[in-house]
Amino acid sequence: xxxxxxxxxxxxxxxxxxxxxxxxxxxxxxxxxxxxxxxxxxxxxxxxxxxxxxxxxxxxxxxxxxxxxxxxxxxxxxxxxxxxxxxxxxxxxxxxxxxxxxxxxxxxxxxxxxxxxxxxxxxxxxxxxxxxxxxxxxxxxxxxxxxxxxxxxxxxxxxxxxxxxxxxxxxxxxxxxxxxxxxxxxxxxxxxxxxxxxxxxxxxxxxxxxxxxxxxxxxxxxxxxxxxxxxxxxxxxxxxxxxxxxxxxxxxxxxxxxxxxxxxxxxxxxxxxxxxxxxxxxxxxxxxxxxxxxxxxxxxxxxxxxxxxxxxxxxxxxxxxxxxxx
Amino acid sequence: xxxxxxxxxxxxxxxxxxxxxxxxxxxxxxxxxxxxxxxxxxxxxxxxxxxxxxxxxxxxxxxxxxxxxxxxxxxxxxxxxxxxxxxxxxxxxxxxxxxxxxxxxxx
Numbered sequence: 001x002x003x004x005x006x007x008x009x010x011x012x013x014x015x016x017x018x019x020x021x022x023x024x025x026x027x028x029x030x031x032x033x034x035x036x037x038x039x040x041x042x043x044x045x046x047x048x049x050x051x052x053x054x055x056x057x058x059x060x061x062x063x064x065x066x067x068x069x070x071x072x073x074x075x076x077x078x079x080x081x082x083x084x085x086x087x088x089x090x091x092x093x094x095x096x097x098x099x100x101x102x103x104x105x106x107x108x109x110x111x112x113x114x115x116x117x118x119x120x121x122x123x124x125x126x127x128x129x130x131x132x133x134x135x136x137x138x139x140x141x142x143x144x145x146x147x148x149x150x151x152x153x154x155x156x157x158x159x160x161x162x163x164x165x166x167x168x169x170x171x172x173x174x175x176x177x178x179x180x181x182x183x184x185x186x187x188x189x190x191x192x193x194x195x196x197x198x199x200x201x202x203x204x205x206x207x208x209x210x211x212x213x214x215x216x217x218x219x220x221x222x223x224x225x226x227x228x229x230x231x232x233x234x235x236x237x238x239x240x241x242x243x244x245x246x247x248x249x250x251x252x253x254x255x256x257x258x259x260x261x262x263x264x265x266x267x268x269x270x271x272x273x274x275x276x277x278x279x280x281x282x283x284x285x286x287x288x289x290x291x292x293x294x295x296x297x298x299x300x301x302x303x304x305x306x307x308x309x310x311x312x313x314x315x316x317x318x319x320x321x322x323x324x325x326x
Numbered sequence: 327x328x329x330x331x332x333x334x335x336x337x338x339x340x341x342x343x344x345x346x347x348x349x350x351x352x353x354x355x356x357x358x359x360x361x362x363x364x365x366x367x368x369x370x371x372x373x374x375x376x377x378x379x380x381x382x383x384x385x386x387x388x389x390x391x392x393x394x395x396x397x398x399x400x401x402x403x404x405x406x407x408x409x410x411x412x413x414x415x416x417x418x419x420x421x422x423x424x425x426x427x428x429x430x431x432x433x
């Protein structure tokens with residue numbers, strides 16, 4: 001592959017999933033450039049997930065503090081990411097629609113402090129399952145859509161607003177039509193809330209018709225799925241498709257592979273209130289991922305300590321090779 | 327002898343007894359009952375009744391995927407295999423939804 005045909009893509013996932021690089025072809029690069037005039041070139045993104053604005057409870061009595069701290073961290077990055085993707089459960093629902101609307105506004109107020117203005121959202125069930133996505137649409141527009149950015153095709157999928165954990169036939173048809181325009185080599189990023197595969201069905205970590213979506217995506221060579229919902233990092237490969245889950249910014253769930261029985265949040269630790277919450281940044285040059293876990297050293301303030309770990313591996317996401325505290 | 331054969335033939339031709347019905351009631355955020363016992367290998371109809379709003383009942387390993395709303399129950403007939411299964415509501419019904427679950431025991 002010629003160097004000019006190789007597109008390095010870098011991303012950052014707040015608290016979780018990240019992807020490191022895509023390869024593309026001259027055909028795909030030329031096609032994508034023709035769509036919006038943007039040449040394929042390196043860029044970075046940040047993914048935030050499961051901020052649950054409005055949640056109050058024992059697993060996280062600090063409410064929006066981790067979200068707010070994350071915003072500060074992103075604004076303090078050496079170089080702004082091009083895009084920020086929110087992968088659902090922006091808010092915690094309320095039986096009172098007016099209260100839920102206030103929570104949505106609070107989310108927007110906090111997110112509005114981000115210096116990066118290109119922000120994209122998909123709903124989680126807490127945002128959109130009770131009202132079919134009405135409030136979400138009022139605030140953010142459609143629950144599924146697509147766009148191109150510097151040589152990558154982004155697809156926002158909604159797998160919550162029908163009440164059940166499904167994408168639905170209409171949206172799947174829309175996805176088929178959307179993708180039909182693109183060459184099979186086009187780099188594609190799908191961002192959604194729930195896992196599209198059966199990660200842990202008895203914990204409701206699945207999308208019932210996820211296999212239908214995967215069948216639509218399967219012919220494409222370079223697909224990465226970013227999602228949230230499970231409040232912990234997870235990396236999974238199915239066929240040619242990579243799935244990366246992000247941590248949340250409210251509380252964490254334990255490892256399903258080693259946890260029998262019911263799903264229960266990891267208890268709040270007052271000595272480390274932001275434990276298991278954090279940000280992950282990926283850079284393309286030099287190739288690296290920085291996984292930053294928010295921790296708080298004392299009760300009095302919100303001064304965060306960042307644990308920086310470099311990750312290396314064939315795809316840059318597989319293993320931690322060293323750790324240090326900033 | 328012929329009479330016995332006729333009786334035997336009639337018995338073989340008799341329609342099988344319909345599967346028994348197990349009814350499960352769903353409201354925010356609980357199922358009633360919280361545990362049901364089924365006989366392995368014996369067909370049974372699971373009927374879900376929603377009493378306040380839409381709810382789901384999902385046990386993937388048993389082929390149960392029901393969605394019931396008030397006035398619109400849903401049912402499925404299965405022949406279960408032995409085991410203990412966690413059943414969840416998979417139709418989001420509010421912030422206590424994650425705790426809405428029950429157990430199906432097949433013996």
